[in-house]
Amino acid sequence: MLEIKNLCVQLEEEDKQILKGVNLSLEAGKVHAIMGPNGSGKSTLSYVLSGKGGYEVTEGSAHLEGNDILEMEPEERAAAGLFLAFQYPVEIPGVGNMTFLRTAVNSQRKLRGEPEMSAGEFLKVVRAKAKDLKIDADMLKRPVNVGFSGGEKKRNEILQMAMLEPKMCILDETDSGLDVDAMKLVAQGVNALRDGKRTFLVITHYQRLLDHIKPDVVHIMAAGRIIKSGGPELALEVENNGYADLLEETA
Amino acid sequence: MVMDDVQVKDGVDAQTVDAVKALSGAYKYGWNTEIEMEYAPKGLSEDIVRLISSKNEEPEWMLDWRLAAYRRWLEMKEPDWAMVDYPKIDFQDQYYYARPKSMEEKPKSLDDVDPKLLETYKKLGIPLKEQALLAGVEAPEGERRVAVDAVFDSVSVGTTFQAELMNAGVIFCSISEAIREHPELVRKYLGTVVPVSDNYYATLNCAVFSDGSFVYIPPGVRCPMELSTYFRINAENTGQFERTLIIADKESYVSYLEGCTAPQRDIAQLHAAVVELVLLDDAEIKYSTVQNWYPGDENGKGGIYNFVTKRADCRGDRSKVMWTQVETGSAVTWKYPSCVLRGDDSQGEFYSIAIANNMQQADTGTKMVHLGKNTKSRIVSKGISAGKAQNTYRGLVSMHPKAKNSRNYTQCDSLLIGDKCGAHTVPYIEVKNNSSRVEHEATTSKVDDDQLFYCRSRGMGEEDAVALVVNGFCKEVLQALPMEFAMEAQALVAISLEGSVG
Numbered sequence: 001m002l003e004i005k006n007l008c009v010q011l012e013e014e015d016k017q018i019l020k021g022v023n024l025s026l027e028a029g030k031v032h033a034i035m036g037p038n039g040s041g042k043s044t045l046s047y048v049l050s051g052k053g054g055y056e057v058t059e060g061s062a063h064l065e066g067n068d069i070l071e072m073e074p075e076e077r078a079a080a081g082l083f084l085a086f087q088y089p090v091e092i093p094g095v096g097n098m099t100f101l102r103t104a105v106n107s108q109r110k111l112r113g114e115p116e117m118s119a120g121e122f123l124k125v126v127r128a129k130a131k132d133l134k135i136d137a138d139m140l141k142r143p144v145n146v147g148f149s150g151g152e153k154k155r156n157e158i159l160q161m162a163m164l165e166p167k168m169c170i171l172d173e174t175d176s177g178l179d180v181d182a183m184k185l186v187a188q189g190v191n192a193l194r195d196g197k198r199t200f201l202v203i204t205h206y207q208r209l210l211d212h213i214k215p216d217v218v219h220i221m222a223a224g225r226i227i228k229s230g231g232p233e234l235a236l237e238v239e240n241n242g243y244a245d246l247l248e249e250t251a
Numbered sequence: 252m253v254m255d256d257v258q259v260k261d262g263v264d265a266q267t268v269d270a271v272k273a274l275s276g277a278y279k280y281g282w283n284t285e286i287e288m289e290y291a292p293k294g295l296s297e298d299i300v301r302l303i304s305s306k307n308e309e310p311e312w313m314l315d316w317r318l319a320a321y322r323r324w325l326e327m328k329e330p331d332w333a334m335v336d337y338p339k340i341d342f343q344d345q346y347y348y349a350r351p352k353s354m355e356e357k358p359k360s361l362d363d364v365d366p367k368l369l370e371t372y373k374k375l376g377i378p379l380k381e382q383a384l385l386a387g388v389e390a391p392e393g394e395r396r397v398a399v400d401a402v403f404d405s406v407s408v409g410t411t412f413q414a415e416l417m418n419a420g421v422i423f424c425s426i427s428e429a430i431r432e433h434p435e436l437v438r439k440y441l442g443t444v445v446p447v448s449d450n451y452y453a454t455l456n457c458a459v460f461s462d463g464s465f466v467y468i469p470p471g472v473r474c475p476m477e478l479s480t481y482f483r484i485n486a487e488n489t490g491q492f493e494r495t496l497i498i499a500d501k502e503s504y505v506s507y508l509e510g511c512t513a514p515q516r517d518i519a520q521l522h523a524a525v526v527e528l529v530l531l532d533d534a535e536i537k538y539s540t541v542q543n544w545y546p547g548d549e550n551g552k553g554g555i556y557n558f559v560t561k562r563a564d565c566r567g568d569r570s571k572v573m574w575t576q577v578e579t580g581s582a583v584t585w586k587y588p589s590c591v592l593r594g595d596d597s598q599g600e601f602y603s604i605a606i607a608n609n610m611q612q613a614d615t616g617t618k619m620v621h622l623g624k625n626t627k628s629r630i631v632s633k634g635i636s637a638g639k640a641q642n643t644y645r646g647l648v649s650m651h652p653k654a655k656n657s658r659n660y661t662q663c664d665s666l667l668i669g670d671k672c673g674a675h676t677v678p679y680i681e682v683k684n685n686s687s688r689v690e691h692e693a694t695t696s697k698v699d700d701d702q703l704f705y706c707r708s709r710g711m712g713e714e715d716a717v718a719l720v721v722n723g724f725c726k727e728v729l730q731a732l733p734m735e736f737a738m739e740a741q742a743l744v745a746i747s748l749e750g751s752v753g
Contacts, residue, residue, distance in 0.1 A: 050708050053700065074707035083708075090705035094723030100709075103719060108710035143723065160709060 001199040002026040002049075002168050007060035009041075009048050018044045020224035021060065024201075026168070031200040033210055035235060036221035037243045042203045043087060045221075046172045050084040051077050064168055078104075079111035081167030085157040085174050092144040097156065100144045101126060101163055108164060129162045133189050151182035158189035169193070170201045175209040187212030207239035220246055281545060284371045284485050288404070289355065291348035297321060300458050303348050307427040307461070310434060320447045320457030327451045333614040334643040334675060335583045337519070337556060345521060346489040347459045349404040368403060371483065397508070398423055400464045400480045402493055407462045412476065419475050421505075422467040426494050429465035436467055440498055444527035444564040444591070452523040452558040452585075456492045460525070463493035468503035468534075477733060479508035484544070484555065490521035497527070499534035501567065506537040508736055519547070519582055523558045532567035532594065537575070539732050540588075541740055544580035546747075549638070551610030554582025561588035565597035568623070573600040575731045577740045578615060579747040587645065589618035592626035592654070599628040602731040604740070606747045607640030607672070616646035616677075621654035621687065630661040633725045636672035637748055643675040650687040657687040665695040666724050668717065668748065718745035 002024070009019040018041045026032050036042050048055050049062060051074035062069050069077050092100065106116045117125075130140060133155045145153050154174055161169055171190070175183050190200070190213050202213055210218070210232065218234040219226045220243070228234065228246055238246070291302050300321050304314040329340075353365035398412035400423065407425030416423050422433060430437050447457050464480040484491045499505055522544065528536050538561075547554025557580075563572040574588040584607075590599025601617040619628035628648065636642040648659045665674035676693050698720055706716035722729065722741055729737050 052704050052708075073713075074704060075710050075712055078708055078710040086705065090699075090701050092702055092705070092720060092723055094726035095719055100706075100719070103711060103715070104706075104709035107712065107715060111710060164709065 001028040001030075001065060002201070003061075003063045004049075005061050007045075007048070007062060008058045009044060009055050010058055012054050012056050017058075018055075018224055019048070022221075022224070022226060024219065024226065026199050026201060028167075028199055029196045030216045031194070031202060031213065032217045032219065033202045033204060033213075033215040033235065034219045034221050034226075035204060035207075035238055037247075038205075040221045041224040042221055043172055046084055046170045046201075046203060049077075049170060050074060050082060075107065075111065078164070078166075079108045083161050083164055083166035083169045085154075085161060085169065085171045087172040087174075087176060089145045089148075089153040089157055091146045093146050095144050096141055097144050098126065098140045101160060104160065105163055126159075126163060130159055132192065133159050133162070134185060135159055150177035151179070151185075154178060154182065154186050155189065158186055162189065162193060166198070168199050168201070170203070172203050173205065174202070175204055175206065183209060184212060207235045210235045222247055280543065284367060286365070286367050286371075286485070287352040288349050289352050290346050290489075293346055294343040295345070295347060295459065299347050303459060303461055306348060306350075307430065309427075309430055312434075312438065313430055316442070316447070317458050320454050321459075323448050324451070324454040324458055327448075327454055329451050333585050333645070334641060334677075335585060335612040335614050337583050337612075340521060340556065342455075347492070348461055349489045351403060354403075368401075371403070371485070397477045397479050400425060400478075402462055402464070402480060402482045402491075404483070404485050404489055404491060407464075410464075416475070420469040420472055421474050422465065423478055424465055426460070426463040426465045426496060429496070433465070433467070436498065437465070437496070440527070440529050441496055442527075444529060444562050445525050445560050450560060453525050453560040456494060456523050456525040456560070459490075460492045460494035463495045463524070464497075465495070466497040466505060466507065468497075468499045468505045470501040470503060470531075472500075472503045474503070474505040477506045477508060479510065481510045484520060484522065490523065492522075493524045495524070495526040496529075497536060497538075498529045499531065499536050499570075501531045502533040503531075504535045506733060507539070508733060509538070509540045510543070517548075517553045519553055520555050521558070522555050522581075524560070526559070526561040526588075528561075528563035528572060530563065530565045530567055530570035530572055530594075530597075533569045534567055535571045535573075536563065537573045537733075538563070538588075539736055540574075540576040540578075541736055541743065542576065542578045542580050542584075543743060545582075546580045546609065546611050547582035549609045551582065554611075555580065556583045557581035557586060558583075559586040561586065562591065562618075563589070563599065564591045564593060565599065565623075565626075566591075566593045567597070568594040569596045570594050571598040571600075573602070573731070574617070575602040575728065576604070576615075577728070577732070577736075577743065578603070578605040578613060579743050581613075582611060584611075584613040584615050586615045587617055589620065590628060591620045591622065592628065592657075593622045594626075595623040596625045597623055598626065600731075601628075601630045601632070602728040603632045604635070604725045604728045604744070605633070605642055605644075606635045606744065607637070607642040608747055609638040609640060611638075611640045613641070614643040614645055616644045618647040619649070619659055620647075621650045621657040621659070624653065624655045624657070626654055626657040628657075628659045630659070630663070631727050631731075632661075632663045633728055634663075634665045634674055634676075635668070635721055635724070635744075635748070636665070636674050637668035639671045641673045641675070643677060645677045645679075647679040648681070648689055648691075649679075650682040650684055650689065652683045655684055655686045657684075659687075659689045661689075661691045663691070663693040664724070665693075666721065667695065667697045668721075714745070714749060717748055721745075721748060 004024040007022040010017045220228040300317050400410040544555035605613045605615050607613045632644050634642040702720050703716045
């Protein structure tokens, strides 16, 4: 599904290298988790994959189903099936959540040459999916993320994901700022989207999210590289011993 | 936008730039109607004033009024305090009267109107057939119909639904017709809101106005449908000077819409209108404008110079006026729809979206003059600047000594797109009593890269993302518009900003 080879990235504005040769291979239908200490480049990886400005790819490649995504505009990547659940979802004052969602769904369909979703059909689908995530009608009407609590913002990201039905989902620290109940709700939403074909890359600091979203593979990232990969047990190891041991091991 | 030396933002590929190039100058209404016209000789003189008056078959008193205004105008100076910069206008190099030849004999009904003219309005999306359509929105089962007065260059082409409105006692006709048919109303109210000597452009308008709309709503009547006037400048080198007078008698209500377009021409054209609203006790007027005159090309060539005086006089107690404007067109805009809150407990509201892109300049705002007790006013202004445009909000809130316990709330937000445009806010506040309250809030922000990226990461193109964010920014004002206009305005916001990113 997603092939990342020797990805090297630096900041556009200053000569600072953040990713120093990342290699990742995500097979369709699998859940991969990336863990790592602050500043290891996890969020940068998610931004570069989704096409945020301000970064320069100096080496390497990223292919989604064989297509070079680094050459695409962010909206083209989205239409090709890539989705990033933001760590800090952005507020858009004055734009209703529902309007935003519908514009997004239909923009993607247009880019793929598919017919638009009718207002009636959209309403039916969005209501059903919102209900599963305990998002009430009021939250659908309010402006995008404005005045949302931390939990509401993250649930809203999952709602967008459910509506856009991407092939490749990247979750950037979706658990940050959530209490246990909110995290469970978000995890349920994610698990509901696991259908054996959809692929997930879950970025997190803590093992606790992985109790709810069971990964197939766990990678440890440090200083811009994947330093170790393994099964779910690797996450537990980090939980118990911290990153220090792993970092020493590879140093 | 100057496309040759455009700074291409990082991350914008060549394809986007090409698409934007193709779109810039995408003014939708820039076409011209080929039609035989009849002009008054070029230039301005007493003879021209007399000619316009005689073309409109006006009574003596009207001609005298015009001539007095003309003599006054000769002694006045063009104001220069606004933040707009344009070449000196040669008032002798303009036509002051132009009408389609086919309008020489006044059509008795819409069926007699030149098909070419009907076709023009059809193309603009303004049907002059009496079927209720505006902006392509189908009215359900004859509900929500809109009566239209169509003004083409210097003359009114036709007014729809007149008979039906007459049944309700509502008079809706061209101002030239009103001067002939309802002189008692026109004489009583014309020039009482905007005096003849009010300002340079208004005085000019008094001398040479050729047509416009007239509305009278009798006491206790709620106008059964929305009224609208659609202005089209077609002829070259011709100024349009329209005059609108709306009188809402006691306890009456009317919602009035105004739309404007002009062909794409290289030479700038002058438009100097005067709109007067009179509100008696407990009357209410909603006045909405979508101004989309040709803005000139991306280098600032051509376009309409829009110098407009609009004022409402709430002379009745508890009367209420609401101005809503979406200003997207014109090369230069100089416009301050104002409210004189004379009656006790009267209310004035002003909602404005002013968009300036490329080389456009807008200096617009409002005046709220509180004279009566317990008067209230509210100002919500949203200014959007893109390209190399300059956008100024200029507003006056004045609380007179007798305006006890009056209140004003002003919110003035500016949004910048790119780094070559400017936004300016010039509020004047005068409070001459100690029981009134004035609040002013102002913000300036830039379209945020994070917002654009968020939208794009969900599949929206860059221009769509800008349109979405800007429409969100303008929402409070868009909501104040009647439904059909709100949809048109929303689309217009997107079109006006095409080419503003990248």
